Amino acid sequence: MGPTNDILTGVRILAFTTGYAGPFAGRLLASYGAEVIKVESKKGGLDTFRHYGQHQDIDAAPRFIECNLGVRSLALNLKHPIGARLIRELAGKSDAVLQNFRPRVLDKLGLGDEDLRKSNPKLVIVKLPGFGTEGPKSSYGTWGFNLTAFSGITYLWNHPEQDRPIGSQGVYPDHLGFVMGPTMMVAALLHSRRSGKGVTIDIAQIEGTAAVLGTTYLESSVNGDDPKPKGNHYARAAPHGCYRCQGEERWCVISVRDDAEWRSFCRVIGREELVSDRRFANLAARLAHRSDLDAIVQQWTQAQTAETVMTKCQSAGVPAGVVQTGADLLKDAQLRHRNYFSPFTDSLIGPFEIPRSGFLFRRMNEEPLKLPNRFGADNERILGELLGYDKATIEQWRKGEVLT
Amino acid sequence: MIDTTNATSLLSGYRVLDLSSSMGAFCGKFLRDLGMDVIKVEPPRGDACRTEPPFAKGHANREGSLRFAYLNAGKRSVTLDITKDIGRKLLLDLVAHADVVLETFEPGYLAAHNLSYDALLDKQSKLILVSLTGFGQDGPYAHYKTTDIVGNAMGGLLFISGDPSMTPCNPPETQSYYYASLFASYGVMLALWQRETRGIGAWIDTSIQASMALHEHVAFNYSAEGRVMKRAGSQHQHNAPANLFQCKNGWIALFVSQNHWPILLKVWDDHDPALDDPKWLNSNLRRQHADYINARVTSFTMRYLKEDFAEMMQKNGIPGLPVNSPSDFMKDPHIEARGFFSPVTHPVLGTFQQPGNCFMVDGKRTGPSPAPLLGQHNDEVYRGELGLSTDELTTLAAEGAI
Numbered sequence: 001m002g003p004t005n006d007i008l009t010g011v012r013i014l015a016f017t018t019g020y021a022g023p024f025a026g027r028l029l030a031s032y033g034a035e036v037i038k039v040e041s042k043k044g045g046l047d048t049f050r051h052y053g054q055h056q057d058i059d060a061a062p063r064f065i066e067c068n069l070g071v072r073s074l075a076l077n078l079k080h081p082i083g084a085r086l087i088r089e090l091a092g093k094s095d096a097v098l099q100n101f102r103p104r105v106l107d108k109l110g111l112g113d114e115d116l117r118k119s120n121p122k123l124v125i126v127k128l129p130g131f132g133t134e135g136p137k138s139s140y141g142t143w144g145f146n147l148t149a150f151s152g153i154t155y156l157w158n159h160p161e162q163d164r165p166i167g168s169q170g171v172y173p174d175h176l177g178f179v180m181g182p183t184m185m186v187a188a189l190l191h192s193r194r195s196g197k198g199v200t201i202d203i204a205q206i207e208g209t210a211a212v213l214g215t216t217y218l219e220s221s222v223n224g225d226d227p228k229p230k231g232n233h234y235a236r237a238a239p240h241g242c243y244r245c246q247g248e249e250r251w252c253v254i255s256v257r258d259d260a261e262w263r264s265f266c267r268v269i270g271r272e273e274l275v276s277d278r279r280f281a282n283l284a285a286r287l288a289h290r291s292d293l294d295a296i297v298q299q300w301t302q303a304q305t306a307e308t309v310m311t312k313c314q315s316a317g318v319p320a321g322v323v324q325t326g327a328d329l330l331k332d333a334q335l336r337h338r339n340y341f342s343p344f345t346d347s348l349i350g351p352f353e354i355p356r357s358g359f360l361f362r363r364m365n366e367e368p369l370k371l372p373n374r375f376g377a378d379n380e381r382i383l384g385e386l387l388g389y390d391k392a393t394i395e396q397w398r399k400g401e402v403l404t
Numbered sequence: 405m406i407d408t409t410n411a412t413s414l415l416s417g418y419r420v421l422d423l424s425s426s427m428g429a430f431c432g433k434f435l436r437d438l439g440m441d442v443i444k445v446e447p448p449r450g451d452a453c454r455t456e457p458p459f460a461k462g463h464a465n466r467e468g469s470l471r472f473a474y475l476n477a478g479k480r481s482v483t484l485d486i487t488k489d490i491g492r493k494l495l496l497d498l499v500a501h502a503d504v505v506l507e508t509f510e511p512g513y514l515a516a517h518n519l520s521y522d523a524l525l526d527k528q529s530k531l532i533l534v535s536l537t538g539f540g541q542d543g544p545y546a547h548y549k550t551t552d553i554v555g556n557a558m559g560g561l562l563f564i565s566g567d568p569s570m571t572p573c574n575p576p577e578t579q580s581y582y583y584a585s586l587f588a589s590y591g592v593m594l595a596l597w598q599r600e601t602r603g604i605g606a607w608i609d610t611s612i613q614a615s616m617a618l619h620e621h622v623a624f625n626y627s628a629e630g631r632v633m634k635r636a637g638s639q640h641q642h643n644a645p646a647n648l649f650q651c652k653n654g655w656i657a658l659f660v661s662q663n664h665w666p667i668l669l670k671v672w673d674d675h676d677p678a679l680d681d682p683k684w685l686n687s688n689l690r691r692q693h694a695d696y697i698n699a700r701v702t703s704f705t706m707r708y709l710k711e712d713f714a715e716m717m718q719k720n721g722i723p724g725l726p727v728n729s730p731s732d733f734m735k736d737p738h739i740e741a742r743g744f745f746s747p748v749t750h751p752v753l754g755t756f757q758q759p760g761n762c763f764m765v766d767g768k769r770t771g772p773s774p775a776p777l778l779g780q781h782n783d784e785v786y787r788g789e790l791g792l793s794t795d796e797l798t799t800l801a802a803e804g805a806i
Binding site: 010032063066137138139142143145146147150151152154155156157158159164165166168169170172175180184186187190199200202203204207211212213214215216218222229236237240244249253314317319320322324327328330332333335338349352353354355357358359360361362 | 414438456458470471473548549553556557558560562563566567573574575586587588589601615617623624626627628629632633636641650655658725726729730733734739742756757758766
């Protein structure tokens with residue numbers, strides 16, 4: 001029995017979050033033991049994901065549940081002067097604030113950085129604004145989808161020589177933000193613990209996104225080129241790509257990086273004569289004859305299942321992988337081995353399993369993930385036990401539209 | 405203009421030994437950006453990342469890889485052959501003075517060289533070892549070979565990426581490496597917090613596949629709703645217009661929600677009156693008729709430059725943004741005003757624009773630093789910090805260990 005992974009036990013974080021990146025950042029902090037108190041209000045301050053989908057019950061939107069696992073809920077009207085005052089008091093009992101509202105929304109409510117630090121100079125504040133707090137476009141509305149486009153990733157996420165951009169339906173910037181957010185949060189908490197001073201961290205999601213395209217920007221600034229989409233090509237491997245396999249929409253990727261892998265691959269596909277084929281004599285030759293090569297690979301892959309292709313290649317030391325669907329992931333032997341999915345047998349949306357994290361701590365015990373607390377479920381505990389208000393006062397606020 | 409001087413360094417004083425290949429290099433970079441001293445420990449012939457494209461024109465050599473230049477910015481470089489006994493001993497000396505060791509070797513490789521986690525702990529009892537591999541340290545696929553596209557495939561992102569009429573399309577650069585590297589960085593932060601509060605080290609087992617499988621609700625949608633997500637280009641699953649639309653000089657990424665729809669119609673004064681039917685307020689219905697809706701919206705966007713259309717949308721609260729090329733992005737006035745890029749000077753590559761930190765501390769940004777030359781800091785680290793003598797260094801060099 002090692003220690004448990006609730007490493008952040010004792011850390012209290014106030015979360016003003018909505019949508020995907022901010023809430024999920026809170027989930028990842030709560031997953032490791034932080035007490036994350038999400039502040040929302042039915043008076044125009046509900047997380048937009050509570051309305052995502054067809055559900056009438058604001059606690060039963062699947063996407064809200066997915067992004068807010070383990071998070072507590074304080075229903076509090078920030079536009080009411082008492083609501084804002086209670087947050088300032090709560091800041092005095094907390095370690096950090098996490099927020100992804102548009103710039104200056106909280107400032108206008110009397111909840112700016114300095115307002116909050118009055119009761120707690122050590123308070124850490126982490127913000128995830130789309131375009132940053134400063135700059136000519138800081139008021140712009142952003143979304144993971146359009147940030148991807150703005151960064152250059154959408155343009156590059158395409159096969160070569162296409163007449164239009166393709167990009168992705170996804171929101172990659174949110175995914176980057178929800179890991180960078182907690183990383184910066186704990187880094188700032190470590191700093192605050194050491195220095196005794198609070199810090200404010202701004203992660204403009206557009207810059208978090210640009211951080212994963214740095215090599216390309218260097219290509220542009222060093223070489224003066226404007227890099228073009230490369231699709232599944234890679235200048236250091238051939239064959240390299242995504243190949244159709246037996247069955248509908250079944251694919252396997254294969255990367256052959258060097259001569260040793262090439263020889264293994266030729267054996268795997270039963271074409272050892274190709275080893276001495278001059279068109280494929282070395283990497284440069286294989287790259288030059290890429291289309292011949294792809295045809296040969298495709299001919300082999302399409303006659304068998306994607307799983308067989310992967311297993312045969314990997315057994316011979318050639319990088320390959322099934323292009324897995326959601327259904328494949330749930331039954332993936334490796335992910336199962338890692339106890340990757342946290343199961344929920346009883347929830348407002350029925351049973352489900354959900355991915356935990358990209359890493360695990362070896363020799364430590366993993367705590368199971370928890371459902372989000374229902375809207376407002378923590379009101380009495382927070383205002384009573386934490387801030388010391390009596391039941392009558394809390395009841396009065398509930399009636400007076402402070403706690404809603 | 406944003407102040408790029410004197411930004412608070414959050415984690416200065418911590419030291420990382422970065423033994424990683426390009427798989428984990430972005431983790432080392434992020435830790436460096438957080439202020440940690442990151443020493444890249446390279447084999448004497450150089451990290452394999454130094455041989456990876458793209459290269460600076462005229463510099464197809466080990467100092468010319470732009471991938472290396474970006475992913476190792478600000479790190480120090482020492483050379484060391486850890487497969488030699490003398491090199492292994494020197495690594496253990498380095499470990500004694502380090503807080504974090506980052507590695508991307510095949511599972512079991514370090515143990516096979518008498519550098520297991522326990523052997524490292526003997527030198528530094530609170531050490532944080534962060535391992536990053538395709539599938540994790542054990543399990544049926546632990547010894548599977550990984551490349552970026554394998555990570556994206558096995559993690560579920562590739563299947564939903566690209567146009568439905570074409571082959572699934574890998575994103576640019578090596579996103580599965582970067583994404584796993586970010587998770588690894590978070591693991592390091594948690595482990596440091598644990599070390600401060602519980603007084604123990606940790607071994608973080610990062611998996612590229614597991615990192616990618618958190619993407620885009622792919623696993624959750626199937627588990628909770630039995631829904632298999634498929635490729636749809638840039639078309640959003642539940643909404644329209646939510647796609648890329650053609651303008652005079654390029655494309656715009658537009659997402660028009662339920663609340664935005666009436667605003668769009670107001671801005672678009674000569675729209676087809678059929679669109680005024682209140683039934684179109686329903687996003688799901690618009691999505692079901694995406695071809696119909698998108699064709700009409702395109703007739704509107706086609707009249708504008710992408711920048712002008714974006715500006716017009718944003719003035720009305722609709723989150724449109726142009727589809728930029730990388731150089732469009734670098735020249736954008738907002739990005740320029742924020743000082744995201746600054747010039748760095750590299751002894752071989754010259755002076756060029758490079759991204760600084762992607763976050764600010766108290767409103768200030770730390771600007772970029774150049775990547776190290778191979779073994780640039782051997783003397784500084786081995787002689788200056790470990791106190792090795794000239795003779796010892798000569799012996800190490802003679803044995804090919806540095």
